[in-house]
Amino acid sequence: MAVTMIKMGLIVAVLGIVSFAFGIAAEVHKPAAGIPIMSRNGVVMCKYPSDPTVVYGYLSFAFLVASSLTGFLSVFYPYKGKSVPSSAFLQSTLFVTFFNSTLGAIGLAAALLLWPTISGQQHHNNNMYENLSSASGCPTAKTGVLGGGAFLSLNSSLLWLVCLMLASNARYDFLEDLSGESKAKEATTSGYNAVLEKGLDNIFDGVE
Secondary structure (H helix, E strand, O other): OOOOHHHHHHHHHHHHHHHHHHHHHHHHHOOOOOEEEEOOOOEEEEEOOOOOHHHHHHHHHHHHHHHHHHHHHHHHOOHHHOOOOHHHHHOOHHHHHHHHHHHHHHHHHHHHHHHHHHHHHHHHHOOEEEOOOOOOOOOOOOOOHHHHHHHHHHHHHHHHHHHHHHHHHHHHHHHHHHHHHHHHHHHHHHHHHHHHHHHHHHHHHHHO
16 A cells, blocks of 8 residues: 555544543543541651543653654655655745744643653652641642643644645655756757767768
């Protein structure tokens, strides 16, 4: 099955949507509040209930990485066996602008997804606290951040689609210029050979 830009674009979009879905699921569930249990030595142990937020957060990040790698590959992939140098894409100011914007969105999305996810995991693993106030309760990860990361993850996949369309235009222009140069060179070579053959025929005719 041949790899086409449309297929690659669909894969990027699907991975971005799945990343968005897991990020929203993590935001909807929100980190569960722990139950503080006071020990004899003044250390408070927080007992957290089972919570899928951490798992959803890591899954959202994993699909963000998959979408980003697929998007990057789709831009520079040699479709139909015709590779195009990266300099051909960098000549387009619009492509460079959207490409850098996409990388920025990916980095920010990854930060927003990982920060509360890792914090939530640390709260579950390191659940012993000293001088914990009963009013504040057990610490939980920041809410609202995962939703922002999910939306940025979806936006990054849409930006990859824009980059892919701009890359398609850059590929077409480069291959057209390359084809034109090849045809011009072939025409020049053919003309030179024709003149050379005619000159040789004249020489042989004079000898005869």
